[in-house]
Amino acid sequence: MATSTLLLHPVRLRIVQSMLGHAQTTTRELAERLGDVAPATLYRHVAALVDGGVIEVVSETRVRGASERSLRLNLSRASVDPDDEALVDDERVRAGFLAYLASLASAFDDYLAAPRSTLEADLVGFRQVAVFATDDEWREVAATIRDALLPLIERSERPEGARRRILGTVSLPVD
Structure with a gap:
């Protein structure tokens, strides 16, 4: 499956974005971060990302009779190549962009809902x-x-005191 097909799906894009900045994560941690995604849906999309090489399985351990996987994001596959042929479909690109914007809005909502100081102090x-x-x-x-x-x-x-930060960029010519 083309990387664009994998990444331009709203749930898979959220999975990838929730893994950014983490050396590795477990499927349980992903489920906690993406609490609004049904577990069966999450596992299905994680499997698609693993099959597509976007996520790598680092290890598997048995936890209470179930298998828990530790996952790592393959950064070289975690972005869409601008030359990808699937990007000629404007509707797919628009849907992917809207999923990207929604994930930024969700992260911002999470920030606002959490205990915090001020936007200035948090460098928001x-x-x-x-x-x-x-x-x-x-x-x-x-x-x-x-x-x-x-x-x-x-x-x-x-380093001590380091916080996970999200930097989202959009660049486009506007005439």
């Missing part, structure tokens, strides 16, 4: 900016952002 922000840039300039900006984030994405140990 959302904004839009408009710039005029050539395609080459914009590629350079995107590469700079990626290069700045890579050490944080790839580090194996979490």
Whole structure:
């Protein structure tokens, strides 16, 4: 199955996003994070992501007679290739984008519902900016952002005080 087909599904996209920033997670932890997803549905979509190589099974252990899997996100397969042929279908792309926006809204709702200090103290922000840039300039900006984030994405140990943060980006030309 094409990566876009896997990732442009709302439940599978939420599974992948809930795994971002975690070295590994169990299926039970996924069920806790995605409490509104029925267990049978969750397990079916996790299986599809495993079959598609987006999620890797790190280990399996027996817990009270059941098998519990530890899972790791395969970051090289956890994003859609812009050249993917499935992206020519505007309705599928729109559905995937709306699922992405819904997952950001859900994460923001979770943040607002939890005990917290202030948006400023928690470094929460959302904004839009408009710039005029050539395609080459914009590629350079995107590469700079990626290069700045890579050490944080790839580090194996979490320093004391580090919090899992979500950075969502949308880039599109608007004429």
